[in-house]
Amino acid sequence: MKIALVGYGKMGHMLESTALSLGDEVVATIDVFAPDASVKVSAGDGAAVARAVKESGAEGVIEFTHPSSVMENIRALVPLGLPLVVGTTGWTDCEKEVAELAAKTGGTVMHSANFSIGVNLFYKIVEEASRLVSNFDEYDSAVWEMHHNQKADSPSGTALDIARRVMAGNPRKTSMVTDAFHSRPSPEQLHVSSTRCGHVPGTHTVFFDSAADTIELTHTARSRQGFASGAVHALENLKRMLDSGELSSGALYSMSDVFPGMF
Ligand SMILES: NC(=O)c1ccc[n+]([C@@H]2O[C@H](COP(=O)([O-])OP(=O)(O)OC[C@H]3O[C@@H](n4cnc5c(N)ncnc54)[C@H](O)[C@@H]3O)[C@@H](O)[C@H]2O)c1
Known part of the structure; x- marks a missing residue:
């Protein structure tokens, strides 16, 4: 299919080579700064x-642009009515607005904070592990993530999704804390902490800790390749499912909608 890429940074370049290798055509690369983008726009x-x-x-x-640009782009792109896959993170507070805009204009948006197949499997593993561990009161849990020092938002959208899975599996964890603690945490709080350093593409760990031992589950991304191929497949599936009537336009979709039965 003919794909336009909005944002031609690290992910934009990886998306282009992935789309080409899958037989798609990249008809525009649109960016505010990238010197090699086919179209330059003002911020x-x-x-x-x-x-x-x-x-x-x-x-x-x-x-795939920047948390400070994504809503402006979504508001402008949704009324075009083309299937739109958004990988930029940091706008979960606006999901209701985007769903309403899609319903009003008939546009279709699909978003995931993490397109990697491995991370989406990890979500399922974490929720099941949290459910098992929650049978034992002596275990506490926490989420930690590390990314490269160019990342603009923290915690990562993926860490927030992982934390939601931990909470879904453990009814004793009812609130998420993403700031530093300045007093002792209470047992119902789930701490989600972040580190920014160097070139790390994305590492996420869930800890289940008791006086006797620690269980650690870690997902480590080796490159951006997994995100890019997940996003291109998501767009191909979204278009095919809209064309066949399996999905309706005018909605905000997630991974489980475009990869049915898998996540
Ligand atoms: N969902 C996922 O699986 C996933 C994976 C990796 C990264 N991300 C997210 O994707 C986003 C981009 O990541 P990246 O590593 O490519 O960043 P990057 O900084 O390398 O590239 C972003 C590009 O967007 C451009 N840009 C900024 N505002 C723009 C606008 N209004 N219009 C067009 N272009 C604009 C910048 O000039 C830059 O070239 C981040 O929010 C990151 O957290 C998501």
């Missing part, structure tokens, strides 16, 4: 992003 000019996508003849769009 904050969502209308120019939408115009560039429309003029490219794209059949679908993948957006």
Whole structure:
């Protein structure tokens, strides 16, 4: 299919080579800074992003930019009515607004904070582990993540999704704390902490800790390849399922919708 890439940074470049290797065509690479992008737009000019996508003849769009730009881009792109896959993180507070915009304009958005197949398997493993461990009061739990020092948001969207899985499996953990503690944590609080360093593409660990031992579950991304192939497959599936009527336009979808039965 013909794909427009909004954001031509580390992920944009990886998405381009992945899409080409899967037989898709990249008809536009749109960015505010990248010198090798096919279209340059000014920061904050969502209308120019939408115009560039429309003029490219794209059949679908993948957006990986920056937490400060993503909502402007979504607001401009959704009314085009093209299947839109968003990988940029840091906008979970706005999901209701995006779902309403999609319903109002008939546009379709699919989002995941992490497109890696391994991470989506990890979510399931974590929820099941948390359910098992929650049978034993002596175990506490926590989530930790580490990413490269260029990442703009923390904790990562993936860490928040992992924390939701821990809480879904353990009814004793009812609130998430993403800041530092300045007093002793209470047992119902789940601590989600972050480290930023060097070039790490993404490491997430869940700890289950008792006086006797620690169980650690870790997912380590080796490169951005897994995110890129997940996002391109998500867009291909979304378009196919919209064309066949399996999914309806005018909605905000997630991994479980475009990879049914898998996650
Ligand atoms: N969902 C996932 O699986 C996943 C995986 C990796 C990264 N991410 C997220 O994707 C985003 C991008 O990551 P990256 O590593 O490619 O970052 P990056 O900084 O390498 O690239 C982002 C690019 O977006 C461009 N940009 C910023 N505002 C723009 C706008 N309004 N219009 C067009 N381009 C714009 C920047 O100039 C830059 O080239 C981040 O939010 C990151 O957390 C998500």
